[in-house]
Amino acid sequence: KQEVTQIPAALSVPEGENLVLNCSFTDSAIYNLQWFRQDPGKGLTSLLLIQSSQREQTSGRLNASLDKSSGRSTLYIAASQPGDSATYLCAALRSNDYKLSFGAGTTVTVRA
Amino acid sequence: DAGVTQSPTHLIKTRGQQVTLRCSPKSGHDTVSWYQQALGQGPQFIFQYYEEEERQRGNFPDRFSGHQYPNYSSELNVNALLLGDSALYLCASSPSGTGDYGYTFGSGTRLTVV
Numbered sequence: 001k002q003e004v005t006q007i008p009a010a011l012s013v014p015e016g017e018n019l020v021l022n023c024s025f026t027d028s029a030i031y032n033l034q035w036f037r038q039d040p041g042k043g044l045t046s047l048l049l050i051q052s053s054q055r056e057q058t059s060g061r062l063n064a065s066l067d068k069s070s071g072r073s074t075l076y077i078a079a080s081q082p083g084d085s086a087t088y089l090c091a092a093l094r095s096n097d098y099k100l101s102f103g104a105g106t107t108v109t110v111r112a
Numbered sequence: 113d114a115g116v117t118q119s120p121t122h123l124i125k126t127r128g129q130q131v132t133l134r135c136s137p138k139s140g141h142d143t144v145s146w147y148q149q150a151l152g153q154g155p156q157f158i159f160q161y162y163e164e165e166e167r168q169r170g171n172f173p174d175r176f177s178g179h180q181y182p183n184y185s186s187e188l189n190v191n192a193l194l195l196g197d198s199a200l201y202l203c204a205s206s207p208s209g210t211g212d213y214g215y216t217f218g219s220g221t222r223l224t225v226v
Contacts, residue, residue, distance in 0.1 A: 031212075044155075089154055
C-alpha cells in the first residue's frame with residue numbers, strides 16, 4: 001500500500017519569500033507524481049506532473065523535483081504572492097495501478 | 113475547451129436516502145475516476161471506469177456504485193446514506209485509459225448528509 005505524507009501540514013510566510021513543500025512516499029515503484037493546488041471548498045488544479053524517468057519539472061515560478069530512490073518530491077514556489085495561498089497536495093501513481101495516492105496536503109498562507 | 117464538469121455543485125440529503133452525482137470528462141478523455149475528500153484530508157480513491165467497466169476499486173462498501181456511458185460520462189451512486197458520507201466528491205478524467213498524462217479534476221460536488 002502506498003502511503004504519502006506531506007510535511008509541514010501548514011505554513012505561513014511573508015510575501016516574497018520562497019516556499020518549499022515536501023512530499024514523501026513509501027513505495028518507490030511509482031509511475032509518476034502530480035502536484036495539485038486546492039482553494040477552500042474547490043476542486044483540484046494540476047500544477048506539475050513528473051514522470052518517474054524525470055528529476056524535475058518547471059512551470060513559471062514553480063519547480064518540482066523527484067527522487068524516487070529516497071521516496072521524496074519537493075515543490076518550490078519562488079517569490080511567493082498572497083494569491084499563492086491555498087492547500088497544495090501531492091499524489092503518487094504506482095506502476096501498474098490506476099489510483100492516485102494523496103497526501104493530506106500543506107496549507108500555505110502568504111501574508112501581504 | 114471545457115474541463116471536467118460535475119453536477120450538482122452542492123447537495124443536501126437525509127440519512128438513509130440515495131444520491132446520484134454526475135461527471136462529464138474533459139474532451140478527449142475516456143477514463144473517469146471518483147474520489148471522496150473529507151474535510152482536512154486528502155482525496156481517497158473510490159473507483160475508476162474505463163470502457164464502461166469498473167476497472168479498479170478502493171476500500172469503499174458496495175453502497176457506492178457507478179456507471180460509465182458510451183460518451184464516457186459517469187455517475188456515482190451512493191445508497192443508504194450515512195452521516196459519514198458527507199464529503200467533497202471529486203471526479204477526475206484522463207486520456208488513453210492510463211495515468212501517463214496525469215489526471216484532470218473537476219470542481220467537485222459537496223454532499224451534506226443530515
